[in-house]
Amino acid sequence: MSNPTIYDVSRLSGVSTATVSRAFSEPERVRETTRRRVYEAASALNYQPSAIARAMARQRTDKIAFLICKKGATILDEFYAGICEGVMRRANSLDYQLIVSTAEDWQRIPQSKQIEGAILAGDAQPDLIAEFQRQNVKVVLANHVSPGFDLPCIIADEYDGVRQALSHLVAQGHRQIAMLAGRFSSYITSERYNAFLAAMKELGLSLDESSILMCERDAESAVQAARALLDRPNRPRAVFAFNDVLAAGVIKAARRLGLRLPDELAVVGYDDSSVCQLLEPELTSVHVDCRRMGELCMDRITALLHGETDVPRRTVVPVSLRVRSSA
Amino acid sequence: MSNPTIYDVSRLSGVSTATVSRAFSEPERVRETTRRRVYEAASALNYQPSAIARAMARQRTDKIAFLICKKGATILDEFYAGICEGVMRRANSLDYQLIVSTAEDWQRIPQSKQIEGAILAGDAQPDLIAEFQRQNVKVVLANHVSPGFDLPCIIADEYDGVRQALSHLVAQGHRQIAMLAGRFSSYITSERYNAFLAAMKELGLSLDESSILMCERDAESAVQAARALLDRPNRPRAVFAFNDVLAAGVIKAARRLGLRLPDELAVVGYDDSSVCQLLEPELTSVHVDCRRMGELCMDRITALLHGETDVPRRTVVPVSLRVRSSA
DNA sequence: GTGAAAGCGCTAACAA
DNA sequence: TTGTTAGCGCTTTCAC
Numbered sequence: 001m002s003n004p005t006i007y008d009v010s011r012l013s014g015v016s017t018a019t020v021s022r023a024f025s026e027p028e029r030v031r032e033t034t035r036r037r038v039y040e041a042a043s044a045l046n047y048q049p050s051a052i053a054r055a056m057a058r059q060r061t062d063k064i065a066f067l068i069c070k071k072g073a074t075i076l077d078e079f080y081a082g083i084c085e086g087v088m089r090r091a092n093s094l095d096y097q098l099i100v101s102t103a104e105d106w107q108r109i110p111q112s113k114q115i116e117g118a119i120l121a122g123d124a125q126p127d128l129i130a131e132f133q134r135q136n137v138k139v140v141l142a143n144h145v146s147p148g149f150d151l152p153c154i155i156a157d158e159y160d161g162v163r164q165a166l167s168h169l170v171a172q173g174h175r176q177i178a179m180l181a182g183r184f185s186s187y188i189t190s191e192r193y194n195a196f197l198a199a200m201k202e203l204g205l206s207l208d209e210s211s212i213l214m215c216e217r218d219a220e221s222a223v224q225a226a227r228a229l230l231d232r233p234n235r236p237r238a239v240f241a242f243n244d245v246l247a248a249g250v251i252k253a254a255r256r257l258g259l260r261l262p263d264e265l266a267v268v269g270y271d272d273s274s275v276c277q278l279l280e281p282e283l284t285s286v287h288v289d290c291r292r293m294g295e296l297c298m299d300r301i302t303a304l305l306h307g308e309t310d311v312p313r314r315t316v317v318p319v320s321l322r323v324r325s326s327a
Numbered sequence: 328m329s330n331p332t333i334y335d336v337s338r339l340s341g342v343s344t345a346t347v348s349r350a351f352s353e354p355e356r357v358r359e360t361t362r363r364r365v366y367e368a369a370s371a372l373n374y375q376p377s378a379i380a381r382a383m384a385r386q387r388t389d390k391i392a393f394l395i396c397k398k399g400a401t402i403l404d405e406f407y408a409g410i411c412e413g414v415m416r417r418a419n420s421l422d423y424q425l426i427v428s429t430a431e432d433w434q435r436i437p438q439s440k441q442i443e444g445a446i447l448a449g450d451a452q453p454d455l456i457a458e459f460q461r462q463n464v465k466v467v468l469a470n471h472v473s474p475g476f477d478l479p480c481i482i483a484d485e486y487d488g489v490r491q492a493l494s495h496l497v498a499q500g501h502r503q504i505a506m507l508a509g510r511f512s513s514y515i516t517s518e519r520y521n522a523f524l525a526a527m528k529e530l531g532l533s534l535d536e537s538s539i540l541m542c543e544r545d546a547e548s549a550v551q552a553a554r555a556l557l558d559r560p561n562r563p564r565a566v567f568a569f570n571d572v573l574a575a576g577v578i579k580a581a582r583r584l585g586l587r588l589p590d591e592l593a594v595v596g597y598d599d600s601s602v603c604q605l606l607e608p609e610l611t612s613v614h615v616d617c618r619r620m621g622e623l624c625m626d627r628i629t630a631l632l633h634g635e636t637d638v639p640r641r642t643v644v645p646v647s648l649r650v651r652s653s654a
Numbered sequence: 655g656t657g658a659a660a661g662c663g664c665t666a667a668c669a670a
Numbered sequence: 671t672t673g674t675t676a677g678c679g680c681t682t683t684c685a686c
Contacts, residue, residue: 002386003463005679016657021681031655046461051441052388053679055379056662059329076408084427085403092432100411100427105419114378134373136330219605248605255607275602278546278575280582332663343673348665358671380663383678 004045013041024049055114062096064117064301069103069124069144070185078273079290083121083142086294094302103128117301119294120144123185138304140297144187145314152300154293154315158188161286162195162240163202164321165268168284169238170203172266172327178211178229178236180222180246192242192270211236215246222249230257230265237265238327244269244276244285251279251326266327281325288319331372340368351376382441389423391444391628396430396451396471397512405600406617410448410469413621421629430455444628446621447471450512465631467624471514472641479627481620481642485515488613489522489567490529491648492595495611496565497530499593499654505538505556505563507549509573519569519597538563542573549576557584557592564592565654571596571603571612578606578653593654608652615646 010017015034022030023038030038041047055061066087068080076084084100091098099115107128117138120128124141129149132139141153169177179196183189200207215225222241226249229235241247247269251261259265261281269276272287296315303311337344342361349357350365357365368374382388393414395407403411411427418425426442434455444465447455451468456476459466468480496504506523510516527534542552549568553576556562568574574596578588586592588608596603599614623642630638 007679017680018658018682019656021679022656025681029655034655048462050679052379052382053662054681056383056664056679057681059662059681061379076403076412078405081403081408088428089432092428092435097426098428099424101415101419101425105416108419135375245601245605252605252607274572275605278572278579278602279606280579330663334663344664345666345674346672348663349672352665356671361671377663380678381665383663383680384665386665386678 003050004047006047006049008045009038009041009047012045013037021049061114061116063099063115064091064096064119064298065099065101065106065115066119066121067101067103067106067124067128069120069122069128071104071123079143079271079288080121082290083294083297086291086296087119087298088294089291090295090298094298096298096302116305119297119301123187138301140300140304142293142297144185150313152304152311152313152315154296154300154317156288156293157316157319158191159195159198161270161288161319161321162192163199164319165240165270165284165286166196166199166203166205168321168323169240169266169268169327170205172238172262174238174266175205176208176211176236177205177238177240178213180225180229180239180241180250181212181214182217182222182242182246183214184217184242189242196240215249217243217245219245219249219252222246223253226250226253227257230254230259238267239265240268241270243271244273244283247283247285247326248275248279251283262325262327268321268327272322276322276324279326284324284327285322286319287322289317293317330377331374333374333376335372336365336368336374339372340364348376352381388441388443390426390442391418391423391446391625392426392428392433392442393446393448394428394430394433394451394455396447396449396455398431398450406470406598406615407448409617410621410624413618413623414446414625415621416618417622417625421625423625423629434458443632446624446628450514465628467627467631469620469624471512477640479631479638479640479642481623481627481644483615483620484643484646485518486522486525488597488615488646488648489519490526491646492567492597492611492613493523493526493530493532495648495650496567496593496595496654497532499565499589501565501593502532503535503538503563504532504565504567505540507552507556507566507568507573507577508539508541509544509549509569510541511544511569516569523567542576544570544572546572546576546579549573550580553577553580554584557581557586565594566592567595568597570598571600571610574610574612574653575602575606578610589652589654595648595654599649603649603651606653611651611654612649613646614649616644620644 006017006020009020023035119140121142139151145153213225215221239250247267250267254265269283269285272285276283276285333344333347336347347365350362446467448469466478472480540552542548566577574594577594581592596610596612599612603610603612
């Protein structure tokens with residue numbers, strides 16, 4: 001019942017185990033005819049090399065982990081699922097196995113997972129990073145930077161994203177732009193917040209403190225905040241939201257107040273998630289190529305694993321505004 | 328530079344490797360004081376048992392795969408991400424490692440992945456299943472059933488979901504209900520389709536062939552179909568859509584025609600995805616507990632792995648209508 | 655181009 | 671309760 005081993009193949013094909021091994025991992029080093037005999041025996045026995053034994057002998061596992069570092073809420077939102085997909089694709093094509101988990105769950109398990117690298121997506125905690133470094137596991141950060149560590153990180157061009165959004169609104173004639181900021185990871189929140197301030201300044205717009213609102217990360221919270229904003233006598237005509245969910249909240253609030261978009265209120269979101277095309281009017285949003293971010297993460301990990309020394313520390317992925325009918 | 332091994336710990340703590348091994352895998356079989364000494368030595372050396380070596384010796388890997396079987400489009404939509412999350416959670420708590428991939432990518436890699444079980448989500452192809460069985464890998468199906476095989480499968484109660492949706496519409500006074508069917512996996516499509524026919528009959532509603540529309544799985548396709556439907560002189564007052572994306576398409580089309588929801592048109596979706604609460608009006612939809620489905624998948628796999636013989640073949644997860652303002 | 659044999663780090667009889 | 675030791679299936683020198 002147990003699986004055939006290299007010994008079985010060796011016996012059946014009449015060559016040594018060393019040759020069988022080579023036939024599978026360095027085919028060019030074994031003579032054509034021999035190789036053929038090995039393959040025939042192998043397929044007759046339905047043999048496949050054991051990844052475990054191979055890892056054991058080679059002292060490497062070709063295994064890397066993708067950990068979502070995010071407290072609460074659903075684990076795989078669309079954005080992280082996109083990064084995950086990019087990582088997965090690239091991992092598969094590079095013959096790496098991908099373990100997917102959350103940072104929380106990962107840490108609960110004491111046993112070493114024998115991974116060679118870890119991609120931490122989101123708000124990676126310093127102690128987790130330190131732990132990996134102690135175990136000599138290569139680390140790459142996605143959508144986050146961790147000041148204390150010298151690690152490759154893949155981030156989106158937050159500043160440019162916000163700038164594009166605001167420029168578009170300005171081009172539509174808006175001068176007074178409100179911002180609805182959500183509580184995301186500390187990095188994203190502060191980055192996007194500062195980008196807003198900087199872009200407003202760059203565009204020569206006056207900043208009204210009262211038109212900067214904070215809310216949680218759910219739509220309902222956004223609806224509340226937006227209602228307060230839109231109820232004001234001198235309400236803003238344009239709103240930039242931290243992501244599409246919040247933007248949807250703003251649109252809901254606007255609808256309930258009977259406002260027509262984009263004429264009476266312009267709304268721009270962020271992430272260009274699938275919901276943008278489900279709303280009416282469709283939501284103008286900043287597109288982030290999260291799959292690409294995932295691929296880059298894998299590229300950085302493999303570079304580190306190959307001992308490359310000049311791996312880029314900070315890779316900024318360009319973003320672009322997708323103009324639709326909400327603004 | 329290389330990691331400490333069980334020999335290092337054995338030497339430092341002055342006990343045999345067997346005892347060290349036991350201290351980690353069967354703590355109760357080693358005396359308190361000895362155990363303590365082992366742990367001290369281990370942590371002094373920063374030792375962690377190698378999962379590879381353990382797998383090699385034990386002849387088991389504690390590794391299972393979650394494969395998304397779905398052609399095209401994005402790999403991890405919200406529904407599958409939910410199942411994946413459930414599987415992940417349970418896998419972590421049971422100390423299994425989870426490899427996540429797509430069926431396509433998986434098959435491209437010849438080397439054996441040494442998994443003990445595979446959870447196939449979606450449209451699992453018979454040849455893939457057969458291949459796993461040949462390799463003695465346990466298989467469980469999620470959101471799918473494969474007639475040719477005797478496998479545990481976890482599915483949602485499609486029939487009841489549709490019935491609840493239609494009952495609700497009937498309770499609202501609707502008699503003439505249209506259906507917008509999308510091309511999903513063959514199983515889901517036919518299941519939901521037949522459920523509609525059966526439920527209509529059960530509720531004593533007359534079935535008008537012309538009010539059953541097919542479309543692709545994207546919102547735009549749904550908008551087109553819905554427009555054709557709503558442009559008719561004798562247009563329906565209620566639409567049941569195969570999922571929330573299609574329902575959103577219907578709402579878009581309705582909006583563009585100036586129809587007011589739910590008074591002039593009632594819409595019900597399926598899946599209760601996050602978009603339901605982002606739309607205005609919020610979308611009434613059939614809630615499917617996909618995380619639960621994922622957990623059940625893991626439970627079935629572990630039952631199989633433990634050699635249990637009476638593992639349920641067909642587990643139907645209950646669903647429930649979430650009534651909101653669209654119908 | 656191929657073979658012999660020594661590991662890789664751990665587990666599980668079996669013995670003490 | 672603890673120790674001895676023979677594997678687990680493969681890779682990789684080092685010979686030939």
